[in-house]
Amino acid sequence: MTAIPGYTYKFSHTHLLSIEDLSRLDIEHILDLSEEFAEATRRGERPEPHLKNNTVINLFFENSTRTMSSFEIAAKRLGADVVAMPIAQSSVKKGETLIDTAMTLNAMAPDAIVIRHSASGGVKLLSRKVDCAVINAGDGTHQHPTQGLLDTLTIRRAKGRIEGLKVTICGDIMHSRVARSTTQALHLLGAEVTLCGPATLMPAGTETWGAARAMSDFDAAIEKADVVMMLRLQLERMNGAYLPSQREYFRDFGLTSERLKRAASDATVMHPGPMNRGIEIESAIADGERSVITEQVEMGVAVREAVLKLLSGRRV
Amino acid sequence: MKTLIENARLLCPANGIDETGALLIENGQIASIGEANGKADQTIDAAGLCLAPGLIDLRVKTGEPGAEQKETLATASRSALSGGVTSMVVMPDTNPVIDDVALVQFIANRSRETAKTRIYPAGALTKGLRGEAMAEMGLMSESGAVFFTNGDLPVSQPSVLRRTMAYAASCGAVVASRADEHALAASGVMNSGALAARMGLSGLPREAEWIGLARDLLIAEATGCTLLVDQVSTARSVQMVKQARQNGVKAYTSVAAHHLFFNELDVGDYLTYCKVNPPFRSEDDRQALVDALTAGEIDAVVSAHDPQPPEEKRLPFAEASFGAAGLETVLSALLVLVQDERITLLEALKPVTCRPADIIGVPQGRLAEGAPADLILFDPEKPWLCERENLLSRSLNSPFDGRRMVGRVMHTIIGGEIVFSR
Numbered sequence: 077m078t079a080i081p082g083y084t085y086k087f088s089h090t091h092l093l094s095i096e097d098l099s100r101l102d103i104e105h106i107l108d109l110s111e112e113f114a115e116a117t118r119r120g121e122r123p124e125p126h127l128k129n130n131t132v133i134n135l136f137f138e139n140s141t142r143t144m145s146s147f148e149i150a151a152k153r154l155g156a157d158v159v160a161m162p163i164a165q166s167s168v169k170k171g172e173t174l175i176d177t178a179m180t181l182n183a184m185a186p187d188a189i190v191i192r193h194s195a196s197g198g199v200k201l202l203s204r205k206v207d208c209a210v211i212n213a214g215d216g217t218h219q220h221p222t223q224g225l226l227d228t229l230t231i232r233r234a235k236g237r238i239e240g241l242k243v244t245i246c247g248d249i250m251h252s253r254v255a256r257s258t259t260q261a262l263h264l265l266g267a268e269v270t271l272c273g274p275a276t277l278m279p280a281g282t283e284t285w286g287a288a289r290a291m292s293d294f295d296a297a298i299e300k301a302d303v304v305m306m307l308r309l310q311l312e313r314m315n316g317a318y319l320p321s322q323r324e325y326f327r328d329f330g331l332t333s334e335r336l337k338r339a340a341s342d343a344t345v346m347h348p349g350p351m352n353r354g355i356e357i358e359s360a361i362a363d364g365e366r367s368v369i370t371e372q373v374e375m376g377v378a379v380r381e382a383v384l385k386l387l388s389g390r391r392v
Numbered sequence: 393m394k395t396l397i398e399n400a401r402l403l404c405p406a407n408g409i410d411e412t413g414a415l416l417i418e419n420g421q422i423a424s425i426g427e428a429n430g431k432a433d434q435t436i437d438a439a440g441l442c443l444a445p446g447l448i449d450l451r452v453k454t455g456e457p458g459a460e461q462k463e464t465l466a467t468a469s470r471s472a473l474s475g476g477v478t479s480m481v482v483m484p485d486t487n488p489v490i491d492d493v494a495l496v497q498f499i500a501n502r503s504r505e506t507a508k509t510r511i512y513p514a515g516a517l518t519k520g521l522r523g524e525a526m527a528e529m530g531l532m533s534e535s536g537a538v539f540f541t542n543g544d545l546p547v548s549q550p551s552v553l554r555r556t557m558a559y560a561a562s563c564g565a566v567v568a569s570r571a572d573e574h575a576l577a578a579s580g581v582m583n584s585g586a587l588a589a590r591m592g593l594s595g596l597p598r599e600a601e602w603i604g605l606a607r608d609l610l611i612a613e614a615t616g617c618t619l620l621v622d623q624v625s626t627a628r629s630v631q632m633v634k635q636a637r638q639n640g641v642k643a644y645t646s647v648a649a650h651h652l653f654f655n656e657l658d659v660g661d662y663l664t665y666c667k668v669n670p671p672f673r674s675e676d677d678r679q680a681l682v683d684a685l686t687a688g689e690i691d692a693v694v695s696a697h698d699p700q701p702p703e704e705k706r707l708p709f710a711e712a713s714f715g716a717a718g719l720e721t722v723l724s725a726l727l728v729l730v731q732d733e734r735i736t737l738l739e740a741l742k743p744v745t746c747r748p749a750d751i752i753g754v755p756q757g758r759l760a761e762g763a764p765a766d767l768i769l770f771d772p773e774k775p776w777l778c779e780r781e782n783l784l785s786r787s788l789n790s791p792f793d794g795r796r797m798v799g800r801v802m803h804t805i806i807g808g809e810i811v812f813s814r
Contacts, residue, residue: 174707218593
């Protein structure tokens with residue numbers, strides 16, 4: 077981060093709810109800190125136990141093995157006590173409202189709560205009812221800020237910069253919280269983001285997220301792209317409701333070696349996972365040398381370590 | 393018993409009166425207007441306040457029968473009086489549904505026993521509101537149902553709608569219908585568009601309103617039925633009704649007061665008090681509705697009062713119930729437009745007094761000799777802060793919560809009796 081004379085940067089947020097709440101400096105600060113964690117892990121070092129004696133609750137109203145484990149590992153590396161609360165074990169199914177759950181957990185005085193909820197805005201609603209830091213681990217089709225940050229960090233490591241890069245994101249843009257968060261983060265750092273997907277899965281007004289272009293022609297969208305990010309398509313959307321069939325989707329929107337030739341010669345390939353091999357992306361590409369898909373997972377832990385360190389123990 | 397209200401600014405939208413003077417009430421009716429002559433048993437000095445007909449609200453939901461925790465006829469009435477609403481039509485989508493004579497009479501009886509506001513039931517258009525078999529419109533009309541509606545879920549089968557409207561036309565009954573092609577908007581929770589997409593919320597498209605409206609207008613034209621288009625929310629809907637009228641369709645239009653005040657941006661941070669259906673639309677749509685009101689193209693401004701308790705609203709936006717409490721803010725929402733010089737005071741009062749009165753065929757809603765003395769005394773410029781804790785409805789889900797408002801009812805009079813004073 078560039079130092080500005082006479083100005084000391086301070087990360088001032090209590091929660092991480094949306095990329096929209098962050099400034100460019102905030103994002104760069106989180107990425108720099110994440111990178112330190114990532115490098116330390118690669119060197120085989122354990123970080124300082126910044127979260128020693130802290131309790132972090134993982135409250136997941138939606139099933140997620142990957143994101144929940146990533147947060148759990150990040151918190152434990154920093155020395156926190158982690159309590160996992162997947163939906164099946166909570167009383168929400170017995171009719172308790174989200175706000176009641178929030179107030180109950182709040183009374184147990186955790187230092188941070190990581191929440192995933194199926195309703196857009198659900199995490200923000202919860203955050204208003206608790207005193208501790210809340211980290212949004214995905215709310216409906218709205219936001220998944222740590223994913224946006226880890227994608228940005230992965231790109232920055234692969235390309236050495238974000239400013240001026242051409243990034244193409246392809247798939248089910250409409251239902252993707254990843255597309256929203258990642259587009260906003262990349263735009264804030266100066267990338268030129270193209271969103272691409274079938275017309276039935278392209279929402280209105282993507283320019284308000286910072287996307288430079290929105291289109292349904294993948295061949296045109298991928299032209300000279302420095303980064304190509306494929307999104308997961310829920311299989312149930314391909315039974316005729318939004319798309320005629322998987323094979324027709326793959327023909328028009330699948331990432332094949334042939335198609336990838338249109339992108340820049342050193343284009344990086346990404347996917348937030350879990351992948352539908354052969355539907356969104358050819359296996360050979362997913363496993364190929366251009367792919368940074370496993371590094372995305374690695375950076376996920378690093379970003380979550382950084383965010384937990386910055387927010388844990390913050391009080392409303 | 394004679395009561396004289398003197399020193400008032402008399403406002404009668406029906407005959408264009410706007411003058412300072414007195415009004416004499418005798419036996420619950422307006423006896424004379426203008427000069428104070430003769431002796432009265434009681435004299436009220438209005439001290440320059442506006443004296444106008446009480447408001448007539450064509451769309452109110454309560455929870456009685458079936459969901460009294462939301463609102464009863466009595467608590468809705470209390471709320472209405474505070475807002476200057478002296479007559480209101482209650483919707484049939486209760487539990488049980490108001491779809492037969494006994495239930496129409498139940499509403500009438502409960503209203504007489506527990507509420508001071510005049511309450512008129514709207515009957516269900518189809519039995520159980522299931523959209524399959526038509527309800528006893530003739531008999532319900534005779535028992536006091538003022539129009540027929542399928543409530544928030546319009547009849548989906550065009551064949552059923554056509555038959556019910558043809559039948560209603562033969563009984564001389566008015567059919568109110570929400571313009572909504574529900575199948576196009578089933579999962580929507582706010583106005584479709586860029587904002588909904590960014591917030592990750594599914595949209596209620598304008599097309600759903602237009603398709604539903606086009607269907608309703610065409611069937612009204614084919615059957616000769618009088619249609620009350622229940623709560624338009626877009627600029628184009630107003631144009632569609634206007635054009636249908638030019639083709640000879642008997643159609644009235646209502647707008648919910650909150651649609652004159654809010655746009656989709658007011659949903660802001662997932663504020664569930666702003667979750668209503670039809671949803672708050674774009675600012676262009678809101679402006680067009682205000683223009684239509686100014687041009688006299690809106691027949692009725694309604695509260696669309698729909699009380700929802702906290703357990704229905706303190707939820708993630710997509711899971712919260714639709715509906716806003718509105719009885720106490722209709723008049724002020726209009727007076728804000730008067731204050732902004734968008735509309736004159738008399739024009740603003742028409743769609744809440746004489747015009748809705750004509751739609752349901754009641755004698756009130758005007759300052760006329762022999763009309764029921766249902767009146768309000770209000771200060772059109774009094775500023776106030778709308779705080780939900782101070783609302784008198786049993787449910788406090790007002791989108792106006794925290795807003796600065798202008799214009800307030802000071803006294804409400806029904807049948808010559810002061811039933812509310814602030």
